[in-house]
Each structure stands twice: as structure tokens, then as C-alpha cells.
Amino acid sequence: MILSKFYRNTFLVLLLSLVLSACATQKAVKIDSKIQGDVYTGTDSVKYLADGVKDRVFFATNESVLTTASRDTLRKQAAWLRKNSDITVVLEGHCDERGTREYNLALGERRANAAKDYLMTYGIASDRISVISYGKERPVDSGSSPLAWSKNRRSVTVKAN
Amino acid sequence: MKKIKYLIFILFITIPTKSFSLIEVDITRGNLNPLPIAVSPLSYNQESRSALEKELKIEDLGSEISKVIENNLKKSGLFNPLNNDAFLQKPDIAHLKPRFEDWALIKAQALLTGKVDLQDEKLRVEFRLWDVLAGKEMLALAFTTVPKNWRRVGHIITDKVYERLTGEKGYFDTRIIYVAEEGPKTKRIKKLAIMDQDGFNTKYLTLGKELVLTPRFSPTNQIVTYLSYFRNLPRVYILDIETGIQEVVGDFPGMTFAPRFSPDGKKIIMSFAKDGNSDIYTMDLENRIVERITNHPSIDTSPSYSPDGKYITFNSDRSGYQQIYVMRSDGSKTKRISFGNGLYGTPVWSPRGDLIAFTRLHRGKFYIGVMRTDGKGERLLTENYYQEAPSWSPNGRVLIFYRETKSGDQGEGFSAKLWSIDLTGYNERLVETETDASDPSWSSLLSN
Numbered sequence A: 001m002i003l004s005k006f007y008r009n010t011f012l013v014l015l016l017s018l019v020l021s022a023c024a025t026q027k028a029v030k031i032d033s034k035i036q037g038d039v040y041t042g043t044d045s046v047k048y049l050a051d052g053v054k055d056r057v058f059f060a061t062n063e064s065v066l067t068t069a070s071r072d073t074l075r076k077q078a079a080w081l082r083k084n085s086d087i088t089v090v091l092e093g094h095c096d097e098r099g100t101r102e103y104n105l106a107l108g109e110r111r112a113n114a115a116k117d118y119l120m121t122y123g124i125a126s127d128r129i130s131v132i133s134y135g136k137e138r139p140v141d142s143g144s145s146p147l148a149w150s151k152n153r154r155s156v157t158v159k160a161n
Numbered sequence B: 001m002k003k004i005k006y007l008i009f010i011l012f013i014t015i016p017t018k019s020f021s022l023i024e025v026d027i028t029r030g031n032l033n034p035l036p037i038a039v040s041p042l043s044y045n046q047e048s049r050s051a052l053e054k055e056l057k058i059e060d061l062g063s064e065i066s067k068v069i070e071n072n073l074k075k076s077g078l079f080n081p082l083n084n085d086a087f088l089q090k091p092d093i094a095h096l097k098p099r100f101e102d103w104a105l106i107k108a109q110a111l112l113t114g115k116v117d118l119q120d121e122k123l124r125v126e127f128r129l130w131d132v133l134a135g136k137e138m139l140a141l142a143f144t145t146v147p148k149n150w151r152r153v154g155h156i157i158t159d160k161v162y163e164r165l166t167g168e169k170g171y172f173d174t175r176i177i178y179v180a181e182e183g184p185k186t187k188r189i190k191k192l193a194i195m196d197q198d199g200f201n202t203k204y205l206t207l208g209k210e211l212v213l214t215p216r217f218s219p220t221n222q223i224v225t226y227l228s229y230f231r232n233l234p235r236v237y238i239l240d241i242e243t244g245i246q247e248v249v250g251d252f253p254g255m256t257f258a259p260r261f262s263p264d265g266k267k268i269i270m271s272f273a274k275d276g277n278s279d280i281y282t283m284d285l286e287n288r289i290v291e292r293i294t295n296h297p298s299i300d301t302s303p304s305y306s307p308d309g310k311y312i313t314f315n316s317d318r319s320g321y322q323q324i325y326v327m328r329s330d331g332s333k334t335k336r337i338s339f340g341n342g343l344y345g346t347p348v349w350s351p352r353g354d355l356i357a358f359t360r361l362h363r364g365k366f367y368i369g370v371m372r373t374d375g376k377g378e379r380l381l382t383e384n385y386y387q388e389a390p391s392w393s394p395n396g397r398v399l400i401f402y403r404e405t406k407s408g409d410q411g412e413g414f415s416a417k418l419w420s421i422d423l424t425g426y427n428e429r430l431v432e433t434e435t436d437a438s439d440p441s442w443s444s445l446l447s448n
Helices: A002-032 A068-083 A101-121 A146-152 B046-056 B061-075 B091-096 B100-105 B147-166
Strands: A048-050 A056-058 A089-094 A129-135 A154-159 B011-014 B035-039 B079-081 B110-119 B122-131 B136-145 B175-182 B189-196 B212-217 B223-228 B235-240 B246-248 B255-261 B267-274 B277-284 B290-292 B300-305 B311-316 B323-328 B343-349 B355-362 B365-372 B379-384 B387-392 B398-404 B416-422 B429-431 B436-442
Touching (some): A056 A068, A068 A101, A089 A101, A101 A129, A101 A154, A101 B212, A101 B255, A101 B267, A101 B300, A101 B343, B035 B061, B046 B061, B046 B110, B061 B079, B061 B110, B061 B147, B091 B110, B136 B147, B147 B189, B175 B212, B175 B416, B189 B212, B212 B255, B223 B255, B235 B267, B255 B300, B323 B343, B323 B355, B355 B387, B365 B387, B379 B416, B398 B436, B416 B436
Parallel strands (some): A089 A129, B035 B079, B035 B110
Antiparallel strands (some): B011 B136, B110 B122, B122 B136, B175 B189, B175 B436, B223 B235, B235 B246, B255 B267, B267 B277, B277 B290, B300 B311, B355 B365, B387 B398, B398 B416, B416 B429
């Protein structure tokens, strides 16, 4: 009697853990491909300034810290800008829709400046880079999902001339 | 500053009346039993009626003014305007001497009667407020204005009735400036728009070519300050609503945003963002002197003065996350006042001085709430998927704000609308606008 109860419980636990791990795997796969640690890693909205030079970097919620991938993208942008010394750029900072408008304007400015600072440390003169924040006003993805929001938290480097 | 007479001259004549302390409406609690009030259609003689009809192309102006009043009273949540069909007494006779027993029969506790005339091309309106149960006159007033101002007549009468019955100033003869929105989320077109508090007389002040955000009224009413992306340079502007003249005031080497007027209307307080840091500055509109108020490597934004001008509340992430702070108007004695879980933004000081309204984001929900100026006594009034940017009615009893809905993957189902709610947390209402709308700002009373 006691033994059978033990088996039954074990069976339940096993079954439950199988169900749970199945869920977890599915979820992990779905998000892993596009978002890592709240930062978008996909290429959906990404454009190219030149061959292999992505035009944008992405941020975590409420953050303006550059990820390893972002720094890599910006180093490539810096190399491209050094090669094309007549080009000037505008860095456009953006946020997702889940914040107050005014704070987002400031946060977008902070994000674009994080990118600007990094380009400057790789030898791009500040007079070649201007910065503008659009806050949450110009989303690239109009959805209301964590994936859409992650694409919208971005700084985009745009050729100005 | 040049003072512009926005108001069409309105002359008040007080008709002598004995005042008693009669019916009173308590506005400090959510009112579950709104006061039954009968608004008798304003009466007029045949001559005035046809002259007004010719002038305004409105068939029955007396009834139309009464409808404005009824609508205002109903939306306040404090009054229950009774159905006209039940009225037994003729409007002109009721205005002279109500048969109180007739009005008591339909359960009216207050009665409003009135009369309109056209005299020397001016609209003359008089009205009386009666306490039905006591059988007494409570208030009698008359005033004249140009006929095309007839809706304002309705708003002014509502303000007088509200003031007489609640003991506090009304908020009906006011306007709302907001951002009118159209188009898909990724290419939203935004225009400055202004309308009467009840949604009528909408006018668009910009064409939608450039992005405009966060308009706010001057306490002197005919000027607004806002953020415009004109020539893709986000800067603070002021706009004279009457003359249409726009002028940049925050032309600093970087973005200026989040503007508001000081209580005396002489300064603009705003954020200036440069090199990834936003701080708060003021500019004197007369001598253009700029003063830096905060100096901190964090984001400092959404500043709002206390009504006496001695303090400023603002939003900062200096603690690591967005919180609400209060400081002296010179930037000294900064104190954090919000300590609940989640993020706090958009603090706005109440015109009464005792409360600060705010937006709070907690566990994926947005709340509009109020707290005392020391941060104590926090009360959340409404919860939603997304809402922010409260603005106070001039009497500090109602908040207007905007709400956005969650959209599908292609942006379908998205909308932005204005809503209002009483300070009590009751009487939440959609404020109807011709287009989608956000960033509302409530004017002060147009006539004082």
C-alpha cells in the first residue's frame, strides 16, 4: 500500500517534470533565437551601411549599456567610417512603448550617446556624429510583445550626407 | 509679455438675492447619490428667438444651452439632470416663480431656470438656481456676450451652479490642449489640437508635418509650450493660440523637452539633454536668462512647479530607477518621495498644492495615482495596460490622462484615447476626441 503510493507519487513527479521541461525547452528555443538576456539578437529590422556593417544596436529594458555584440557592430561601423572619411552620421536613439514619454526621450538620447561614445573611442571625430532621440515615437515593430519591444530598443546609425 | 484679451468681454450683473445655506454637494467622497437637478430650458420671447436663429442658425438656442449645462453636470458625476419630458411648468413661468411642489413631485432637489435675449446684437443670459425643497432662490446672475459664444455661456452657468452647490470653483469653462494622432504606429502623424473641455470646438494648431509632443497650457491660458521636431531638431517651443505665432525657447545645443510654465507664466522649466545626460533648466521668457536647476549624471526630467513656485517635483533615475523627487525651486534640498515597488514618472503638482499626481509602472501595469507632497498617503486611482501623463483640472478635483491599448503583431487594435477620473477614484470617463489623442493638458478657467 505504502509502496504503491510511493510509486504513484514518483510517477506523478516524473510526469510533471517531463511536462515542465517540455514547456521550458519550447520557450527557450523560441526566445533564444531572437532575444538574449532581454536584448534583441535577430536581424529582422537590421539594414547594412556596407557589406557586413550592421546599422543598429539593441538594448535591454531601461538600459543603455552596450552588449558584446553591439560593441562588435559599432567597431565595424567605426572601421567603415574611418575608410569613408567624408561620411557623417546621425545616431537615432529609440525606446519601447512601455515607458513614460518624457523619460523615454531622455533614455533614447542616452542610448544614442552610448553608441556615439563608443564610435569616438575608435577614432571617429565627434563632429561627424550627431545624435537625436525619438523616445518611443518611432517604433520599427508595431506589435505589443516582448519581441517587438526588444526590436524597438535600439540606436540606429544613419548616413547624414 | 503682451497681454492678449482672449476672452470676449463677459459682463456679470448680480441680481440681488438673499443667500441661505441650503443644499450642499460633498465632492470629497465618491458620490453614489448624485443630486437630482432639473435644468429647465432657457426661455426667450419670439423676437429674440427668431433673431438668434437668424444669427446662429440654431433653431432653439435656449434648449441647446440647457443641454450644454446638463451634459456638464452629468459628466461631473455629482449631479443627476432629470429628463425634460417630466417637467410640468413652462420655462418662462418657472423662471419667474417656480411651483416648487411640481418640481418636488419629479424628485428634483435643485432647479435651474433662465432666459436669453438678444439686445444690441449681444446675447444676454440670466439664470436662477432654486432649492426646491426649501422653496428658495439660491443664486441669480445675468451676463452678456457675443452670440457665437453661446456654448461658453452654458459652461459659465455650470461653473456658477457647481460653485454654489459644492463650495468649490468649477472647471467647465476651460479647454484641453492635446496631441491628435493618426496613422499606423510606425508612421504616426501628430498634431496639436485644442477643444472645449466637453469635446466641442476642436481646432488643429499644427499641420502634422513635424512630430509634436507634450503641449502644456500657460496659467495665463492663451499660450502653450510644447516639444516640436521642426527641421528634425527636437526643441521646446511656445505657441500663441490666438495669433498663431510660434517661437523656439529651448534652442540649446542638444534636445530640450518636457516643458512646463512656472505658476506666474513667466518662465519655462524643461529638460535639456546633452551627451547622454538630461538635466533641468529654466528660461525666463522676458529676459531669456537660462538657469541650470539640477546637475546630476542621471536622467532628470518631467519637472513641475508647486503652485506657489517655491518647489519643483521631477522625475529622476539617480537611484537606479525612475522615481519622484521634490526640491526647492533653486535646485537645493532634493528629496526622494516615491518608495513603492516599480517605477514612477510624470509627477504633476496639484493646483491646490497638497498632492502630486503621477504614473506608476509595476509588474507590467500602469497606474495613475496621487500622493502627498512628502510622498505619504499614496493612492492609486486607476490601473490599465498603458496610461500616463495626468493633468489636473483647475480646481484640483479631476485628472485627465491618456491610455493606449495593446496591439497585435501588425499594430492592429492600437488606439490612444483621453480619459478622466475624479480624485476620489470614481467617475472614470472616456473624453471623446475626433481622432486618437494623447498628452492632454487642462487650461485654467477662461473667465474668472
